[in-house]
Amino acid sequence: MAIPRDAVVFDPHCARSSPIRIGDKWSGLVLRCLQDGPHRFTELKARLRGVSPKVLTETLRAMERDHWLTRTDHGGNPPHVEYALTALGASLLDVLDTACDWARAHLAEN
Amino acid sequence: MAIPRDAVVFDPHCARSSPIRIGDKWSGLVLRCLQDGPHRFTELKARLRGVSPKVLTETLRAMERDHWLTRTDHGGNPPHVEYALTALGASLLDVLDTACDWARAHLAEN
């Protein structure tokens, strides 16, 4: 991945330069966003520049189905929902790191 | 990856069960096919069940452009072309292996 592990920028254009993809277009980025703890829908959306709510919902649902993260509805109005990585999801970050390392080491070669 | 490292089956349906993708749909499989040495176009096509020649050509060209493999035309008639991994391409296999290991360790969890 072209994205450094401590990146502040969660932009798919950076991710695109990597030949490795985790899941669909946004899943890898969501993984990174949740790396530092749980976040709410709107927080994720703000950080993931350019995701439409529809696509973010789809991504989140798929990741939940695959047990990469959990969705916790705290109820109330306005609603309050939190997404957090599971241990399985967190373990994927190691794979991502491997890909990251590869990209950093070899992408400049071209 | 659902595909064991020494898999004989290069079927995209297996690859699909993996959350990690290298390049486009077939690139990862091509990498695996060339793991044990150079191969000709038809050999690759036979092993990669279901690739159309058009798509295989596109995949191969893209991988050549990215220096993942080399294309060597030995001339003659009938033609004789060989595809072989570069060092860069081979290094990607390590990344693939990491993904493979992850899949084997965690896919059963679901």
Place this chain on the structure above:
DNA sequence: CAGTATCCGGTTTGATACTG
């Protein structure tokens, strides 16, 4: 806030037939 509901466009992938 946390989503749905619609509609839509582009890229990707594929089937098939043909050629030097």
Place this chain on the structure above:
DNA sequence: CAGTATCAAACCGGATACTG
């Protein structure tokens, strides 16, 4: 053998407006 050419379909991914 190693591809092209052509035509289609499927599959994302996205814009936008609306709601409990």
